[in-house]
Amino acid sequence: MSIHLAKVDFTRGEINPLLHARIDVDPYRAGLKTCVNWLPLQEGGLRKRSGTSFIAEVKDSGKKTRLIPFIFSSNQAYVLELGDNMFRVCNSFGQVVDGGGAPVEIATPWPENEIAALDFAQSADRLYVTHGDVPPREISRYEDDVWSLDPHQHEDGPYLPGNKTGTSLTVSDRGDIVPFMTSNTAPSGTVDTGGGGTWQVFDNDEATAWTFSNPTPDWIAYALPAGEEKICTGYSIRAGKSNADFMPSAWRFEGWDGSQYVPIDSRTAETGWVLDEIRHFAFPNDVAFSKFRLYITQLNGQDGSSSAYMATLRLKESGDAMTPVTITASAVTGINGDAGFKATDVGRHIRMRGSDGDWRWARITAHIDALNVSARLYGPVFMDTDPMLRWQLGAWSEETGWPAHVGFYRDRLVFARTDTQPQAIWGSKVSDYADHGVSSPLVDDDAIDLEILSGEINAINWLVEGRELMLGTTAATRTISPMDATKPLSASNVQQNRQSTFGAAEVRPVQVGKALIYAGPYGHTLREFLYSLDVDGFITPELTILSSHLLKSGVKELAYAQEPDAVIWIVCNDGSLVSLTYERDQKVVALARHQLGGVDAVVESLAVIPGVSHHEVWLCVSRTIGGATRKYIERLNPPFEDSEVEDGIFLDSAISYSGAPVSGLYGLGHLEGETVTALADGMVHAGLTVSGGQIFLPDGVSAARIHVGLAYESRAVTLPPSEGSRGGAVLGRSMRAVRVIADVYRSLGLMVGGASRQEAFLQRRAGEPTDQAAPPRTGPHSVSVSHSREEEGEITLLSALPLPALIRGLNIQYEIEP
Structure with a gap:
């Protein structure tokens, strides 16, 4: 019996051998037995994979390499080659070199065995990079050939839960530029005013005050000892125990530059003072001055009184510029598991609440012993050096570990997971990615600290911004979002939800439209993570169940190239390269294998960046060349569409x-x-x-x-037909193909046949010049094939020459036993 069957849909790609008998399902009819170096297209056809162009050899082929994208804009994008304690830079034109022609290279703290675990998130020209064993870093680009790598200088946290023991902390100095004065010139420096009382505003007695004239203006100044200069970044004012109505409401804070006073801060409408109230004022400043002045321009009250009162004025020295102070613990209890301070605490933050009820923070600069550390002070000046029971140690340090993951959500820089807090999430202040401080009382743009609510430890493996902040953990997927959607996300307006119990591997996912594609907990599957109106929540269906054999070694990296073919590129742990053509609305989920040319060729890493007319796929490929392993950075060429045959790179x-x-x-x-x-x-x-x-x-x-x-060869093998014409199902019945009509588009050099023998067609025609390229063919082309019944009706499509090939569909004539 002879039948003709059309094969015009390849949108399931290569399917698992376990499904080769499932002639009853639609994926069988749209699938292939083998798909190597072909790309299934959204439209249904197959296109031969383009070749790769050589860019450069990696710095050291004997060591591991990872590629990561650095995308400032659609026309300013780079690929960073990360190697052993270094990175180099490539762009669409090739490897970036300096003025001397040498590759641009920046030293890094990440040895080759750490680069696979790096996570990153980008904002403009700055890439934030994390690794759980190393403090976060920032990669910055200034010009094509000018790059830097700097520590991420986080401020004021984040912190561990507060002290609940009887251990107190005491600082050896208040961080005040002015000592407690006992006269206008003692113990050091000089106090001067525009009139009225003088040095008492700088003494250690809250009952005394600076009495100044009313009506204003008036001023008070402090000059450092001769030859000294300091940087001031804030000041604190305390109202007197009487006459709060005559506290200042407007002023300038100034520094003396050697010839005149320069304004460095100003305030207006500072009204509503109450007795003994303390207000702290901070401002950015990195200029040192020898003298500082508070210049009063208006008081709360202007009733003609002859005097007004200010009990205390404190000037905060810059924490970065000050001489470190000593922080002393009364006991080791509550510090590092009751071990006290350790050398691994250097760089760690400490948050302390002073006697005025306000919080300050410090950065540890040196370890002295279990009870003492040196530190720089930040935030308001301490009003005294009394012992403090309210304190918190920083959550990030060499002792506790560093954040392993990073991302953005609603204009916050968000970090997640340390060795000691695998379920923790820390979000910066809104629009201030370095600041993790909180106010008292809380305000909406304060930093946010969260711990996943779970009955078991589910370490966070990634976080991605969407409508909600999406989290992948070892045993679940979760979301974080505002509880009240009409209000900003804040510490008082936040909710977390477990969306599924399908966990995630520690592989950076990719976003495709509204769907997030991520690797399952062991990396052997890919799943979607997206919102469904049907269930009014997120769902995580498996994408790759039909082709799971291609991911058997585990997913190592994912990257998405939207244009031109909507392909998710996958590097597996065994070095295999897999493509997933994905278009959810059209139900296209097609996987294919890609074997690069050369001996022992495997892919170690990949990255995707925007190019001029399409997304560029960059690969780090390892091969044996001349008996040695060589690793090259290569770029996949764009698909052959309307080009001339001479321009196609296969x-x-x-x-x-x-x-x-x-x-x-x-x-x-x-x-x-x-x-x-x-x-x-x-x-x-x-x-x-x-x-x-x-x-x-x-x-x-x-x-x-x-x-x-x-x-390289591009090989596709069809599955046996799923059904006959009038003969019913054909599973297990003897059959052979006798003719194939292939509908092609701008193709050449294709071979079609059975597994053991293929017939060449789309070759040069009689009469066409033999000294120039043959024109590509379009349309249906027929070929008789030699096919044995043992081959079960399978058709092999082979392109072994470096020529274009695109198959729109097949019409196959079979002879089937009755």
């Missing part, structure tokens, strides 16, 4: 030439000793050997457009 690790006709090509040192293929003005020349970094075209041929690289 060779891997290729270099290209365009110009005056030449008979050879230089610059092939990276393929020294390898057998390569050339496409020269559209003509194929195979079996060439690279010697001295060059090849010569055979027979004295010259060409103006040449591509030289490693050849």
Whole structure:
């Protein structure tokens, strides 16, 4: 019995061998038995994978490499090559070099065994990078060839829960520029005013006050001892125990630059003072002055009284510039598991509540012993040095670990997971990505600290911004969002929800439209994470169940190239490269394998960045070249669409030439000793050997457009037909294909047949010139095939030449036993 069956849908790609008998399901009819170096298209057809162009060898082929994207805008994007304690930079034009022609290279704290665990999030020209064993860093770009790597200087937290023991902390100094004065000139410096009382505002007695004139203006100044200068970043004012109505309501705070007073802060409408009230004022400043002045311009009350009163004025010295103070603990209890301070606490923050009820913080600069550390003070000046029972140790340090993951959510920089707090999340203040401080009382843009609510430890493996903050943990997926959607996310307006019990691997997911694609807990599956109106919540269906055999070694990296083909590229732990053509609205989920040309070729890493007309896929490829392992950065070429045959690149690790006709090509040192293929003005020349970094075209041929690289095959094998015409199901019945009509688009050099033998078609036609490229073919083309019944009706589509191929559909004639 002879039947004709159409195969016009390849949108399920290569399907799992366990499904090869499932002729009853639609994915079988849209699937393939084998799909290697073909890309299933959203439209339903198959297109041959383009080749890769050689960019550069990595710095050290003997060590691990990772590629990560750095995307400032659609026309300013880079790929960073991270290696052993360094990174280099590439852009669409190749490797970025300095003025001397050497690759731009920046030292990093990450050895090769740590780069796989790096996480990152970008804002403009700054990339925030985290690793659980190293403090967060910031990669910044200033020009194409000017880059830096700097510590992320987080401020005021985050912190562990507060002290609940009897241990108190005492600071050895208040952080005040002015000592407690006993006269206008003692113990040091000089106090001066525009009139009235003087030094009492700087003494240690709340009952005394600076009495100044009313009506204003008036002023009080403090000059440091001769030759000294200090940086002031804030001040504190305390109202007197009487006459609060005559506290200042407007003033300037100024510094003396040697010839005049320079305003560094000003305030207005500071009204409503009450007796003994303390107000703290902070401002950014990095300029040192020898003298400071508070210049009063208005009082709360202007009733003609002859005097007004201010009990205390304190000037806060810059924490970055001050001499560190000593913080002393009364006991080791409550500090590092009752072990006291450790050397690993250096760099850690401490938050302390002073006797005035306000919080300050300090950064530890040195370890002295279990009870003492040196530290710099930040926030308001301490009003005294009394012992403090209210304190918190920083959540991040060498002792507790550093955040492993980073992302953004609603203009907050969000960090997650340390060794000691695997379920913790810390969000910065709104629009201030370094500041983790909180106010008293809380305000909406204060920093946020959360702990996942779970009965078991579920370490956070990634976080991604969407309508809600999406979290992947070892045993669940979760979201964090405002409880009241009409109000901003804040410490008092936040909720967390477990959305599914399908956990996630520690692999950076990718966002495709409204869906998040992530690797399952062991990396053997991919799942969607998206909101469903049907359940009024998030769902996590598995994407790759039909092709799970392709991810058997586990997913290592994911990257999404939206244009031109909506493909998620996957690097697996065994070095295999897999593509997933994904278009949810059209129900397209098609996986395919990609084997790059060369000996022992595997992919170590990949990254995707926007290019001029499409997204660029960058690969780090490891091969055996001349008996040694060599690792190259390569870029996947755009698909062949409306180009000329001479411009198509279907060779891997290729270099290209365009110009005056030449008979050879230089610059092939990276393929020294390898057998390569050339496409020269559209003509194929195979079996060439690279010697001295060059090849010569055979027979004295010259060409103006040449591509030289490693050849590869594109092979697709269909599944047996799922049903006959009038004969019912064909599963297990003997059959053979006798003819194939392939509908192709701009294709050449395709071979079709059974597994053991394929017939060449789409070749040069009689009468066409033999010294130039044949034109690509479009439309249906018929070929008789040699096919045995043992091959069960499978059809092999093979493209072994560096020529374009796109199959829109097949019409296959079978002979089937009755």
